[in-house]
Structure formats: structure tokens, C-alpha cells
Amino acid sequence: MSRLSRIDNSSIGRWWRSVDRMTLACVGTLIGFGYILMLAASPAVAVRIGASRNMFIFKQVMFLAIAGLIVVGVSMLSRKGVMRLAFIGCVVAIGATAMTLVHGIEIKGARRWIALPMMSVQPSEFLKPCFAVVTAWLLAQRRVRRYFPGMLLAFAGYGVILVLLKSQPDIGMLTVITTVFMAQLFVDGLNILLVGIGFGAMGGAGVAAYFIFPHVRSRVERFLHPNVGDHYQIDTALRAFGNGGLMGRGPGEGRVKDLLPDAHADFVFAVAGEEYGMLICLFIIAVFATIVIRTVLRLLREDDPFLILATSGLVTGFGLQAFVNMGSTLHLIPTKGMTLPFISYGGSSxxxxxxxxxxxxxxxRQHVRQSRLGRTLATPTGAWKAAT
Known part of the structure; x- marks a missing residue:
């Protein structure tokens, strides 16, 4: 493949030479674990709810196949293509999220999903990447157009999202989007004092959510006080990690999938820990860390404000989602119904x-050009602009 890439001048060949192949391999690895763990965790869950034993497996095979195509297809887009996709996606996601308040499916007191054939869609999931890119463009335009109200428009968009997610309610998703937004403001050069005030406001909002929303108060109290409330799910997950030990009990030998209703979704990491052991769990963590660290390192070579802000927001959201899932499963933070990227069951996720x-x-992606000697040269986006 590498030999063909040096002589192939097609769009696929140029894409293959310019894309971060290590990150692409990490994504493929996570999708592979998604298939393996779904085969381990989902049959017992499906039988318990009276569905076909292979229902979740067949659906997840389709979801992950589509996800793989989306990764490849979107990664081929130009910067303008990414911006257009983000703007369209943000508008559609905001409209669909608003629609959930009227026509959404209510589950456990929250309206977050829209019913479609074969699956339910959570529109707010698509707000995370799209709003991050839109925010980056608005903030970057302030450097190009002197009187452009980019900061004001970014806060206005965030305000709309805040109202929608609070109304569902979906405090976890709102926390992730808020953290991504604050990270982008910090990277953009916002005064450190204002950043501190922003995080202080987030803390104040968290305290307010504790008193306003009963489910938030319940999760925090169960996290802080072992003798308060129902600890069945988290205790079972922790026992699963203990049973798995270093090498695990072996494929198909786990018991947590027979006990937890969300073993295929929010607690799939516990299934991995019990059946495959601590070493595989550490490997999964290392794969997520590799994606985040490689992306950040690539940004160090860039000087395009939009690219830096957009990618910073995207990688923050991705890394935070993985941390929240694994951290809550290990009882490092209060439990939160958030999926493990590419591994947990869920089409929207x-x-x-x-x-x-x-x-x-x-x-x-690196910009690839041909030298006069016929060799392929690749330069980061910012370096290529500076050279030209």
C-alpha cells in the first residue's frame, strides 16, 4: 500500500499520503474491540429483555460499518468542506434537539431521542463536533475581520444549546459541550482570569444542578456516600474488574453481562475488564490516549487559528467522553450515562x-505536493501557507 501511494496521484492516493495513518489504525482497533465486546456483552442483555439473542450484534455491526465509512469519507474533505458540513450539521442538530422537546421519546424522565426505523437518534450527540467547528470559525474570524462579533455569536449559539439541553434535561451532555467551549476560549487566548471565572461559573452551575435535578443529586450522593442509595450497578462493575484480574477470566466467561442491564452500553468497559483483564483495559486506554496525544502534537506544527481551535475542541470532546465513561465505570467520578467511543452499543454515539x-x-491532514525531482513532499497546513 505504501509503495502504491507514492505513485498513485488519485484522490484516494493523495488522501492516504496525507492522513494520519496511526490515528486511523487506532480507530480501526477501537472498532474491532467494539465488535468483540458486543459479541460478549449483548446476547445476555437481549435475552433478558425478551429480544432476539443477536439483535444488538446485528445492529452494532451496521452502526460500526457506517461509522467507519463516515470516518474515511469525512477525513477526505477539505477545510471548507468540513466547515460547510459543521454549519449544516449544527443547524440540523439544533432543530432536531428542539424537536425532541415536543415529539421526543421520554426515557427515565428525559426527552433526548427521536424514533426512526431500526433505531432511535439522539440529536444532541451531533452538536458536540459540529458546534466545536462552528465556534472555532466564529472565533477565528475575529482575527480576519476587525469588527466581526465572533465571540458574541459563539456565546449566543452556546446559550441556545444550553437552554435546549437543560430543558430535556441532559446535564451530562451540557457539561461536555460547556467544557469543550471553555477549552476553545482558553486556546483562543482568553484572559486567564476570565477563564477562571468561567470554570467557577461551571462549578456554580453544578451546585445548582445538584439542588434542581433529583437525578443529579442522587448520583452525586451515591458517589460521595457508600451507604446512601442503590449501588448495585457500580458495585457489580467493580467486582467484575476484581474477578478479571490481570489476564481476565477468558472470552465468554464473564458474569457481569448477565447482571447489569447496561452491560453492552455504559458498562461495557467492565465486561472488558472481567473477560480480558487489566492488560487489555490498559491497552484500550492507551489507544484512546494515542489518538488524543498525536492530535495535540500535530497541532503544535500549525499556525492556522481556525484549524487549531476546531481540532482542539474536537479532541477535547472525544477524550472527555472516553474519560467520563471509563471513570464512572471505575467509580472515579459519579456515574453518567455516556458511551465509550466506538465500543459501547449505540448508533447515534x-x-x-x-x-x-x-x-x-x-x-x-498534511498538504501533499510534488517536487521537481518527482518526490512527494508533505507539509503541515500552516507550514505550507508560510512557504507559499
Whole structure:
């Protein structure tokens, strides 16, 4: 493949030479683990709810296949293509999120999903990558157009999203989007004092959510006080990690999938820990860390404000989602129903994360040109601009 890439001048050949192949390999690895762990965790869950034993497996095979195509397809886009996709996606996602308040499916007191054939869609999942790119463009335009109200428009968009997610309610998603937004403002050069005030406001909002929303108060109290409330799920997950030990009990030998209703989704990391052991869990963590670290390192070579802000927001959202899932499963933070990217069951999650990774790969691709000697030269976006 590498030999063909040096002589292939087609769009696929140019894409292959310019894309971060290590990150692409990491994504493929996570999708592979998604298939393996879904085969381990989902049959017992499906039988328990009276569905076909292979229902979740067949659906996830389709979801992850589509996710893989989205990663490759979006990563081939130009910077302008990514911006157009983000603007369209942001408008559609905001409209669909608003629609959930009227026509959404209510589950556990929250309206976050829209019913479609074969699956339910959570529109707010697609707000994370799209709003991050739109925010980056608005903030970057302030450097190009002197009187452009980019900061004001970014806060206005965030305000709309805040109202929608609070109304569902979806405090976890709102926390992730808020953290991504604050990270982008920090990278943009916002005064450190104002950044501190912003994070202080987030803390104040968290305290307010504790008193306003009963489910938030319940999760925090169960995290802080072992003797308060129902600890069945988290205790079972922790026992699964203990049972797995270093090498695991072996494929198919785990018991946590027979006990937890969300073993295929929010607690799939516990299934990995029990059946494959601590070493595989550490390997999964290392794969996520590799994606985040490689993306950040590639940004160090860039000088395009839009590219830096957009990719920073995307990688922050991706890394934060993985941390929240694994951290809550290990009882490091209060439990939160957030999926593990590419591994947990869920169509909306798999496709939104695929969109995130695809945009990251597209924005961090190297620009490839041919030298007079016929050799392929690749330069980062910013360096190529400086050279020309």
C-alpha cells in the first residue's frame, strides 16, 4: 500500500499520503474491540429483555460499518468542506434537539431521542463536533475581520444549546459541550482570569444542578456516600474488574453481562475488564490516549487559528467522553450515562464520534505536493501557507 501511494496521484492516493495513518489504525482497533465486546456483552442483555439473542450484534455491526465509512469519507474533505458540513450539521442538530422537546421519546424522565426505523437518534450527540467547528470559525474570524462579533455569536449559539439541553434535561451532555467551549476560549487566548471565572461559573452551575435535578443529586450522593442509595450497578462493575484480574477470566466467561442491564452500553468497559483483564483495559486506554496525544502534537506544527481551535475542541470532546465513561465505570467520578467511543452499543454515539474523528483527520491532514525531482513532499497546513 505504501509503495502504491507514492505513485498513485488519485484522490484516494493523495488522501492516504496525507492522513494520519496511526490515528486511523487506532480507530480501526477501537472498532474491532467494539465488535468483540458486543459479541460478549449483548446476547445476555437481549435475552433478558425478551429480544432476539443477536439483535444488538446485528445492529452494532451496521452502526460500526457506517461509522467507519463516515470516518474515511469525512477525513477526505477539505477545510471548507468540513466547515460547510459543521454549519449544516449544527443547524440540523439544533432543530432536531428542539424537536425532541415536543415529539421526543421520554426515557427515565428525559426527552433526548427521536424514533426512526431500526433505531432511535439522539440529536444532541451531533452538536458536540459540529458546534466545536462552528465556534472555532466564529472565533477565528475575529482575527480576519476587525469588527466581526465572533465571540458574541459563539456565546449566543452556546446559550441556545444550553437552554435546549437543560430543558430535556441532559446535564451530562451540557457539561461536555460547556467544557469543550471553555477549552476553545482558553486556546483562543482568553484572559486567564476570565477563564477562571468561567470554570467557577461551571462549578456554580453544578451546585445548582445538584439542588434542581433529583437525578443529579442522587448520583452525586451515591458517589460521595457508600451507604446512601442503590449501588448495585457500580458495585457489580467493580467486582467484575476484581474477578478479571490481570489476564481476565477468558472470552465468554464473564458474569457481569448477565447482571447489569447496561452491560453492552455504559458498562461495557467492565465486561472488558472481567473477560480480558487489566492488560487489555490498559491497552484500550492507551489507544484512546494515542489518538488524543498525536492530535495535540500535530497541532503544535500549525499556525492556522481556525484549524487549531476546531481540532482542539474536537479532541477535547472525544477524550472527555472516553474519560467520563471509563471513570464512572471505575467509580472515579459519579456515574453518567455516556458511551465509550466506538465500543459501547449505540448508533447515534458511533456516528457522532465517527464524525468527530473524521473532522479531526481532515483538519490535520498534511498538504501533499510534488517536487521537481518527482518526490512527494508533505507539509503541515500552516507550514505550507508560510512557504507559499
Amino acid at each position: 458511533a456516528m457522532s464520534v465517527a464524525l468527530t474523528i473524521g473532522m479531526m483527520l481532515a483538519l490535520t
